Amino acid sequence: MHHVTITFAGLIPGLNKLPVHIGNAILIALIIIVMVLVGTARIRKGNVEDVLVPEGKFSLQNLLETMVEMILKLISDTMGAEIARDYMFIIGGSAFFILFSNVSGLVPGFVPPTDNLNTTAACALTVFFLTHYFGWKEHGVKYLRQFTGPFLWLSPLMIPIEIIGHLARPMSLSLRLFGNIMGDHLVAAIFFMLAPLFVPVPLAFLGLFVAFVQTFVFILLSMAYFSGAISHDH
Numbered sequence: 707m708h709h710v711t712i713t714f715a716g717l718i719p720g721l722n723k724l725p726v727h728i729g730n731a732i733l734i735a736l737i738i739i740v741m742v743l744v745g746t747a748r749i750r751k752g753n754v755e756d757v758l759v760p761e762g763k764f765s766l767q768n769l770l771e772t773m774v775e776m777i778l779k780l781i782s783d784t785m786g787a788e789i790a791r792d793y794m795f796i797i798g799g800s801a802f803f804i805l806f807s808n809v810s811g812l813v814p815g816f817v818p819p820t821d822n823l824n825t826t827a828a829c830a831l832t833v834f835f836l837t838h839y840f841g842w843k844e845h846g847v848k849y850l851r852q853f854t855g856p857f858l859w860l861s862p863l864m865i866p867i868e869i870i871g872h873l874a875r876p877m878s879l880s881l882r883l884f885g886n887i888m889g890d891h892l893v894a895a896i897f898f899m900l901a902p903l904f905v906p907v908p909l910a911f912l913g914l915f916v917a918f919v920q921t922f923v924f925i926l927l928s929m930a931y932f933s934g935a936i937s938h939d940h
Contacts, residue, residue: 727819737806800829800925808916831880833875890912890913890916
């Protein structure tokens with residue numbers, strides 16, 4: 707007898723015909739879009755003075771502004787303040803999607819999309835291709851020199867090494883994120899079945915910690931790859 711997991715995405719027409727990880731990924735993306743639209747409603751409707759003055763109480767807008775400011779500061783400290791806003795779209799988008807996907811595993815009825823290797827591989831490949839796009843955009847054809855090493859006579863040795871090293875990046879990003887989230891989700895499910903009355907609360911805090919750490923590691927490595935691609939030092 708097969709065990710069937712009931713998820714929120716599986717209850718939505720259209721999404722219930724898709725694989726579980728794709729349906730949940732789309733649902734997470736829709737939730738983020740709705741949160742952004744609701745959180746920025748005051749910005750779109752209010753005047754400049756009202757928008758610049760923070761609300762005196764907790765609100766979705768304050769939460770989103772805090773998250774965006776933290777991500778922007780992290781990019782500024784890692785890649786430089788002068789280019790931080792240029793990379794906010796990919797780093798911020800990755801941070802929101804991965805964090806919400808990871809945290810969704812703590813909510814009954816959700817299966818974290820990052821619990822599936824296909825999702826994490828898609829995120830990693832996005833970073834991989836954008837890394838080389840940014841590098842080519844910054845350096846042009848000179849970007850290929852990084853694969854040949856400091857001397858042309860070393861290129862027969864350096865080119866295979868560099869190619870293997872670059873191909874290992876998306877594998878590392880995807881497997882690390884997938885393995886940690888799948889492991890955390892699996893351990894939580896096992897302990898919940900063994901001791902449903904006592905285990906959920908401490909495991910929820912552990913799961914929340916893992917969700918934030920894995921999001922931070924993913925975007926930090928992504929910024930390191932981007933910085934290396936656009937750097938003029940080499």
